[in-house]
Amino acid sequence: MSAGPAPIYPPDPWAIRETSFDPAQLRRNETIFSLGNGHLGMRGNFEEGFPGGVVGTYINGFYEETPITYGEIAYGYAKNRQVMLNVADGKAITLSVGGERFDLSSGTILSSERTLDLARGVLHRRVAWRSPAGREVEIRVRRLVSLSRRHAAVIDWSVSLLRGSCPIEVESAIDGSVGNQAAADDPRIGTRFAERPLRTMQREAEGARGILVQKTRMTGFVLACAMDHVVESGALEQGPAVACSTSPDRASVTVQAQAREGSTLRLVKYLAYCTSREFPGESCARRAREEVTRTRQAGIETLLEEQAQTLSLFWHAADVQIEGDDSLQQGVRFNLFSLFQSAGRDGRTSIAAKGLTGEGYEGHYFWDTEIYVLPFFIYSNPQIARALVAYRLGILGKARARAAEMSQRGALFPWRTIGGEETSPYYPAGTAQYHINADIVHAFRTYILATGDRTLLSEGGAEMLFETARLWADLGTRIPRRNGAFCINEVTGPDEYSALVNNNAYTNLMARENLEYAAATAEEMRRDNAAELERIFAAIGLSGAEIEEWRRAAETMYLPLDRELGIWLQDDGFLDRAPWDFAGTPPESYPLLLHYHPLVIYRHQVLKQPDVVLAQVLLGHRFSMAEKKRNYDFYNPLTTGDSSLSPCIQCVAAAELGYIDAAYEYFSRTARMDLDDVNGNAGDGIHTAAMAGTWVSLVQGFAGMRDIGGRLSFKPRLPGSWICLRFRLQFRDRLLQVTIRRQTVTCDLLEGDPLDISIRGKDLRPAPGRPITESLLPTLECVIFDLDGVITDTAEMHFQAWSRLASEIGLPFDRTVNEELRGVGRGKSLEIILRNAGRTLPEEEKRKLAERKNSSYLELIRSITPSDLLPGVEGLLRRLREKGIRIALASASRNAPQIVERLGIGGMLDHVVDASTIVRGKPDPEVFLRAAESLGIPFENCAGVEDAKAGIQAIKAAGMFAAGIGRDLPGADWLVASTDKLAFDELDTRYGTWSRAWIG
């Protein structure tokens, strides 16, 4: 990925400041200094313009359609493009000083500064300029898009003449001649229209007021933009004289004055944008005039105050503080502020991939809203979250029509859209992403569980659940070759570097949740609201039998697990693909999609974003820790991160697995993605999903927050350089503040009733005024023992059993050969004995012999007694129990339970891992992780005891403290020569040292 330019903003925690003007950063800064309120967005263009800029003003959900031209069309392709329009520019204010036009591309910039105030929602600008003829002026601007008045914006613009005297002319306009940018060859940007999509219907100017009304050609949407001005002046020689005029696509107000040194001229420009998306088309002009009048009457100071007030409320719940890294702190605040500026609030709009700051992705809504952005709003601003959910309910009818067009029952939501119709022009990475259905349901469910607000169920929500479940039940099929499992074929998962695959794990898992949740909701409604359920059943022709079908589909859902690697396969064919030649791929060949044909990418094991890992982040309870670790370890090296949605998920997954440095690395890329222009395309607009990913990284990554089934849990750990991370969560009418310091976490319930949560597996119940502080220092809660060579030594019995077999069938065998069998399984051991004897046998025969040896062995272990416990073990176990430390056995031997019983220590063990369910043996950490998980203890609170190299590796891979018995055990945190040296006190001390180093 391209590194992008170096950071250019001083790391002020509450402001983004540009202290000099660099034309090379023009478009990026237009994006960064954008203002918006979820309805109206304005790019940070200079009022007077600058060559090469993108003069941008956008209304959320205000779009034009244009037919998609395909190289070759086929049935069911998306018909029309929908493009969020770049509408009339109300920011335009030009200045002429003594006949010279103020323009930063001419003359000399004496000073230039812009500041975006994240606390107050105002963009400040101050520039001093010397004209080519030597006239000097200072211009000061304050600009805001009102967060409390959705149609309103204001620009407080003033000029001072610094020297001499001359005439000054200021023109403030609504410029309706702007339009959307042209397309490039980059599929991530938009497309050109055949003709200008907006036609001017009306233009008027009167006094200091003006209005422009425009209408789209195909969608027939109307937009009215009205302006009004308050003109003030000081120390003028003459004037000010105000005039107005209109010209094609333009309304303008001109102020002329004769100025002298120290003269100032100030225009406060009030703007209102009203559209037929809210009002009848014919009343838009009137509405805009009324709105602008109201705003002018309120006055700029009131607007500023309202703005500060609104933001204060926002930050009250949403702020996230990072102590110890001002640059990341700034990145985080900027991102959350941008999300607040971008999200639709009216239930008819959502949040565009680039917010309201640019034209990338044509202003479309994707799954980004549901999977990335909604968590932030659900837990910080449920009202906005509700509106975003409602948007999907509003387009359910269109999703139903789309399903029919795709030959399916139920509803299929569009992969990308504004108005609700599918508009993705490349179906393999568009319509084929059926998972959008389940993503929407996932967010819906999270919203309901986190807010407790079930009202949406009656407002289309239940219907949406049923229709999406219906689609899945109809889309999948029971495939005989897969033992009749329910398979979902020919889909594309979130990772678009594979396409049109069978049984994408993410899709199948999420579809299963969708099916189950729909069925469960129907059941709940039958209990709680049967009449409503009956109404819906009748309306959409649903029956109980169909719901049974959903359950069966969910139960028999095919889940592509690979037994050998112990991972979840991204899809059926993943291991059929060739490895990608990462070593031979130069940095400039990323992102791959711009340098390789899709066929080449699809043919290889390479990921744009990690699909299975995302599933384990969203549905963590469906995966064991061992699976999570193996999945991450397998897929992460194959992940290019070419998608901006990738690093935040990698961060959360890495944090959960204890890969704290990797987590920090991914977080850094997410947190300042746009400020640092990491992907080199910030000029096209912000990356809203990645911004929300910042919040996800902090709250779900470093704080380890999970919300499974409506219960919050945390497992915090700070990256090395941080002092404190603090954030708040709205949750079921509570406001919970979480403060994570290096060694402690404090939960403070600021509002609402006491709440059951858990921290690092410990159940807690913070109540108002009674903050709870928990230590984050790992404490020893469990010791997990290997069996053979640690608890007892059955090596001799194995030797005897092999000896017996060997003599019976006439094979040479002695203790030398036996040495080769250490830590080797039954089948392989026999191979070694046979090899030594120069013999081969048929498979069948070998199987029988191995069984025979096992029978002998089982006979021998019947002779085990407590006296066979290795020295010191019993004492250690007793001490552990006294101390309340739990004890688990992590042996790969299926005979372990019997041996333990015979040793007489069965009663002292809290858990014995069932070896028959282990997918991968040591050095895989599975057996240790399983022991910890079964006891509900975080892995870092465990110590493992092992006498073999592979065992120590497994313990370390599990993230635990490792005690080694013997010699030559690299990686062991504590090494003793024999079991009698395993003194509890020293273990405790050693663990304590390790634990303090771990927390850092």
Next chain:
Amino acid sequence: MSAGPAPIYPPDPWAIRETSFDPAQLRRNETIFSLGNGHLGMRGNFEEGFPGGVVGTYINGFYEETPITYGEIAYGYAKNRQVMLNVADGKAITLSVGGERFDLSSGTILSSERTLDLARGVLHRRVAWRSPAGREVEIRVRRLVSLSRRHAAVIDWSVSLLRGSCPIEVESAIDGSVGNQAAADDPRIGTRFAERPLRTMQREAEGARGILVQKTRMTGFVLACAMDHVVESGALEQGPAVACSTSPDRASVTVQAQAREGSTLRLVKYLAYCTSREFPGESCARRAREEVTRTRQAGIETLLEEQAQTLSLFWHAADVQIEGDDSLQQGVRFNLFSLFQSAGRDGRTSIAAKGLTGEGYEGHYFWDTEIYVLPFFIYSNPQIARALVAYRLGILGKARARAAEMSQRGALFPWRTIGGEETSPYYPAGTAQYHINADIVHAFRTYILATGDRTLLSEGGAEMLFETARLWADLGTRIPRRNGAFCINEVTGPDEYSALVNNNAYTNLMARENLEYAAATAEEMRRDNAAELERIFAAIGLSGAEIEEWRRAAETMYLPLDRELGIWLQDDGFLDRAPWDFAGTPPESYPLLLHYHPLVIYRHQVLKQPDVVLAQVLLGHRFSMAEKKRNYDFYNPLTTGDSSLSPCIQCVAAAELGYIDAAYEYFSRTARMDLDDVNGNAGDGIHTAAMAGTWVSLVQGFAGMRDIGGRLSFKPRLPGSWICLRFRLQFRDRLLQVTIRRQTVTCDLLEGDPLDISIRGKDLRPAPGRPITESLLPTLECVIFDLDGVITDTAEMHFQAWSRLASEIGLPFDRTVNEELRGVGRGKSLEIILRNAGRTLPEEEKRKLAERKNSSYLELIRSITPSDLLPGVEGLLRRLREKGIRIALASASRNAPQIVERLGIGGMLDHVVDASTIVRGKPDPEVFLRAAESLGIPFENCAGVEDAKAGIQAIKAAGMFAAGIGRDLPGADWLVASTDKLAFDELDTRYGTWSRAWIG
């Protein structure tokens, strides 16, 4: 599929005649009455025009480029469309009679007839017309596009006034204002240009001559069209007066006269089209003038004579005669004539999907040329075949560049193109069809083997073989999960109803041939032409190691066989797909591609054309008969035939398997596809591949011709209604005539040295003047016996073995239970015994018991002696041997060889099928087909003898005569109560009766 209108042409074997004018058939008839010579093509438009027609004139390989607009573009997509241009219309001749314009859409048609003379290559037209004001004229036209002068065409046009007197004006023009048709939503048609692709550079008229020169915008191609006229008249009152003029995009010559009843005016219009594809752009005009002058000087009668001469030569080698079906005869001749009119001859052009008759598929060349069309030309006109092969060699450089763009080594030929660049705008059914490489090599190899002409190897052919092999070696990968087999992933096979699959069987098989042939050719060249090989090695940086790689790739090629079904899987995922609901698909929903989204189609087991079946037609020697039959039986019901390329392949496969009625049905759809407008789109142009498929159906289907490794073989069988099928083949400087009658086939070597061929497995050597006639009546050559119950009865021994086992392990067992075991295998028998005993056992245990029973059985059969032969068997076997009839044993028992030895008949058997290699037991015909194949005997020359229902079914499925022993054996052709009734004489008689019925 749509049935299309009913046949409208009387079934004249040498002509297509339209006896009245039906405006509804306008466009179809424009296609049918097209004329062409492989370079220049003219649609059968009326000279005077008609509303709604497509005025079409095309030059093979004369195209314009225009950028492809994608909904969403990605790296490596085809950049430009290439469109064969509809060029200046030289056919235009309008008539004005007393000021009324002659036009069939006004006035009254008194009579109208058009005839395309397939023997002489002339289109005749005669129409009598009464004007709205009552004037009556008769117009006669003869039109030809010269098959011997590539640039020339002539129209002999005359008018007679039938009544009264009036002024007559005739305007003959070159109209350069015509252009290509617009696009529809049907992806099979072409696309609109943004602006007219041809600009007029020059227009001149002088006397009776005129010229128009045009140039394309993007490709810069120049086209000059020149005309000259000879005007004759009779019985005019006044005139004729000849004038000329030009107007934008037009040059015209006008003839005025005062006519009276019986007056005639005749214009012979000579046309020449010359382009910068052959001549320097600036000389095109001069060339066209010279050409038209030469043609006028030769005169129409000479042209007609030349034309008849050329066609006589063509038909000499190419004609195919069907006696007994005039309608099919007409269809066949029309198709072959159309192919001759369409194929490029200059080595720089190929054959467009619609020939030179329409704009469908934009005039592109596909694999159609190599797989469907080339066989016809290779065996009837090797010169044209050579030119078509040379076309591919000419674009090798572009194929190399395309491979690089697709991140591959070697060369990748374009899926569709004119100029050589990839132009397919939908890569999943375009570029992903990598098989095009192997298709081209397959045709190249067939050409070389059939003609013996190896000169092309030094003209780029060897290089092409190496570069295509190189692509395959680089494209595929050894996949560990497939045991390191060489897999070719993410491709699309010929069946476009599956896309982006792994290991498409067709692709892998054809790629293997490509790799092997390239390696073998390198070896041959090293021996025969080492210097040339060294030159190529140096030129393309090739080494011997790379060739070894090709061999290894071929040897380890992954071939997706399904052991359970015994079929070749179309691709890895075929059985993962859901069944298509054929019953629920109404006829109007075909072709599926116009009614279902690709995702829906790809997700199901449904075929556009049968991919695996095509492979077994092209590479028959790579499949056993049993595999062919199972493949066909499995895939054929899943095949929609939505592709026009489908029926001919289904015909050949059906014919080989003895499904003669199905073969005939498919053939009928192919043979008159355009004449009867089977697909309803003949108006867009002919279907050249389906036309060639007619020849393939006849020669490879009904005549059963195969050319494996350069040796011709035949296995003819006529469909029920035919009396005779006769065709000729050019083969290695010979001309071989094959005449198939109902019961005989005659091979007559008309030219060249004696030739080794085989007919129905029999080697023959026809020589000039010594035709060989072979009977087609099946003769009994082999009797294939089942073992148990036919040769001997081991049932008793099985009973004893089971009894022993049952008593040993204490299970109840008696003769009643034993009855249930008849014809049942070992494992299943044990299940039955256990079920009867109400017992269950672990799998492992059951396996052991079954083995124990088999040991007992093997002991028992050691006691078999010749006296255990069933009565009459030995006598029958001796008679068969006396008669020279071969004897085979088709038993599913692995103990059969031992039993046969003990019975003392081992020496009498010609073949014992190895039961361990049989994939599917009876009733699958595999074991019988294998016996016949192993002895090289056609299945219909075999009789099978069986005592079980499943056995009789297997024999019948193998297409053999079935003798049954016992009772209740439906399907048996002859049933005897016991083996002693199996008299040879009666068998022979019964077989004879069956055989005569078989041949029909």
